[in-house]
Amino acid sequence: MIDGDGSQVGIVPIEEALRRAKEQLLDLVEVAPEAKPPVCRVMDFGKFLYQQKKKTHDSRKKQKTIQVKEVKFRPNIDDHDYTTKLKNAVRFLEEGDKVKATIQFRGREMSKPELGLNLLRRLTADIGEHGNVEGSAEMNGNRMHLIVGPGKKHAAKKMAATAPPPPAPRPAAR
Numbered sequence: 001m002i003d004g005d006g007s008q009v010g011i012v013p014i015e016e017a018l019r020r021a022k023e024q025l026l027d028l029v030e031v032a033p034e035a036k037p038p039v040c041r042v043m044d045f046g047k048f049l050y051q052q053k054k055k056t057h058d059s060r061k062k063q064k065t066i067q068v069k070e071v072k073f074r075p076n077i078d079d080h081d082y083t084t085k086l087k088n089a090v091r092f093l094e095e096g097d098k099v100k101a102t103i104q105f106r107g108r109e110m111s112k113p114e115l116g117l118n119l120l121r122r123l124t125a126d127i128g129e130h131g132n133v134e135g136s137a138e139m140n141g142n143r144m145h146l147i148v149g150p151g152k153k154h155a156a157k158k159m160a161a162t163a164p165p166p167p168a169p170r171p172a173a174r
Contacts (some may be wrong), residue, residue: 001017001020001032001038001039001041001042001044002039002040002041002168003020003042004021004024004026004042004043006098011037014079017040017042019043021042024042024062024140026043027042027043027044027045027046028040028042029042029043029048044139049087056125057139064069065094066097066098066147067097067098067100068097068098068099068100068147069089069092069097069098069100070099070100070101070102070129071085071088071089071092071099071100071101071103072085072102072103073085073101073103073104073107073119073123074103074109074146075103075105075109075112075116075119076109076115077119084128086123089101089123089127089131089148090127090130090131091139093127093130093131093148093151094130094150095150096150097149097150098134098148098149099148100121100136100145100146100147100148101120101145101147101148102143102144102145103119103120103143103144103148104137104142104143105142105143105144105157106142110142113139113144116137116139116144117137117144120137120144124146126146127148129151130150130151131146131148131149131150131151132148132149132150132151132152133146133148133149134147134148135147136147
């Protein structure tokens with residue numbers, strides 16, 4: 001048992017632990033039920049729940065959410081359109097987001113999926129070190145998808161950009 005002020009009391013019968021908690025106007029909470037013997041603590045249970053909720057909220061706030069940006073192509077895309085969409089994909093990857101390259105087939109284009117594969121190979125070659133291909137190209141209905149994640153240095157750059165700045169040096173005392 002751990003007392004309300006944080007000091008360890010030792011192994012105590014349940015009745016005595018409940019009595020001590022009632023005397024201090026606090027609750028008896030089982031903190032480690034899997035331990036032998038189980039560990040109980042005298043504390044304010046409402047305050048404990050509040051602190052746990054606050055801790056989980058803070059940890060969620062610090063998590064980085066990765067967005068998946070989509071860039072759509074057609075199998076017979078013009079060179080200028082391709083370079084524009086390639087630039088957008090590279091920009092997304094440099095920002096640390098994933099890119100989903102989608103090729104949409106229409107009508108007779110469905111009979112030539114190798115055009116889409118060739119386009120995706122060209123895209124991955126042009127992206128180069130900016131991104132890493134995650135998985136292989138897959139056909140889903142009349143669309144072909146490929147997901148590209150950011151390269152190592154770009155992901156590290158984004159993490160560094162979101163980190164808080166180091167503290168400023170304080171002037172020396174006189």
